Amino acid sequence: MNDTVSVISKDRLHQCAEIFSAARKSKSCLDSLPDAIKIYDAEEAYSVQDQVAQALTASFGPIKGWKVGAPTPESEPFCAPLHRATLFSGDTKLPEGLCRLYGVEAEIVYIFRKGLPFRETPWTQAEVCDAIGSAHAAIEIFDTRFCKAGSQDGLVHLADQGNHGALIYGPGISTWQELTPVTEHVRLVLDDQIAMEHAGGNSAGDPIRLLVWLANHAAKRGFPLEAGTVVTTGSMTGTKFVPARTTAKVEIGSLAPVSVVLP
Structure with missing residues (x-):
């Protein structure tokens, strides 16, 4: 019985991954998932992510980054892998057709100078901090394979690569330890008009906790953080949808x- 349930679950998750992959290829949007397809927990959402990531490698390139966040400073983080074709360094004009929706978010990116491969003993905060090379201001573009943003259960959006569209990060600083992300001044400017301005704003609090969690989580999933991996650590402004x-x-x-x- 348990084996039968397992086979059914794998088939359901595989169908979900195929639906997401097909939506990307056709550049169409989904109203919802079929009634027979449901994501029951984060483990299943990550299983779909992995299958979609493998399917996208041919057209989007290898996984070169991650997004990680959390709803509160104490809650379990969540994450999604990012492909090379969605990562941009420096001031950028986004390629036509890459994203369908444009949800703009201000974030802090960390780039790793050393890899953190899988090992039986979890990586510690000191080891993860030692592996960080630089910090960068960044813009994540929120996108979704669904026609309406936020229309699905949170686990479904997590399975959909965490609503990732694109990530654009600026020049970095190696003295990243001098940052205090929970109190740094943040400004979002849209067409030369200040749209948001405040201090801090990331619901997850200190992003270092997220990076430690991600280092161990990613390694267990078979996508360990490598030298050069780009990690964005959650919105400091919420999401501002723009035309x-x-x-x-x-x-x-x-x-x-x-x-x-x-574009």
């Missing part, structure tokens, strides 16, 4: 600003 041809700029503390022109 095409908007220019967005993010400024965070002493980090160099970064901008993106949306």
Whole structure:
């Protein structure tokens, strides 16, 4: 009986992954998943993520980054792998057709200088911090394979690569330890008009906790953090949906600003 249930579950999750992959290839959107397909927990959502990631490798390139976040400073983090084709360094004009929706978020990115492969003993905070090479101001573009943002259960959106569209990060600083992410001044500018300005704002609190969790989680999933891995650590501004041809700029503390022109 348990084996039968396991086979049915794998088939259900595989169907879900195929639906997401097909939506990306056709650049169409989904109203919802079929009634027979449901994501019951985070483990199943990550299983779908893995299958979609494998399917996208041919067209989007290898996994070179991650997004990680949490609803509160104490809650279990969540994450999604990011492909090379969705990562952009420096001020960027986003390629036509990459994203369907443009939800702009200001975030802090960390780039690792050393890899953290799988091992039986969990990576410690000190070891993870030693592996970080730089910090960067960044813009994540929220996108979704569904026609309406936020229309599905949270686990479904998690399975959908955590609503990732694109990530644009600016020049970095190696003295990242000097940052205080929970109190850094954040400004989001849209078409030369200040849309948001405040201190801190990341619901997860200190992003270092997220990076430690991710280092161990990613290694267990078979996608360990490698030298050069780009990790974005959650929105400091929430999501601001904007129309095409908007220019967005993010400024965070002493980090160099970064901008993106949306096609």
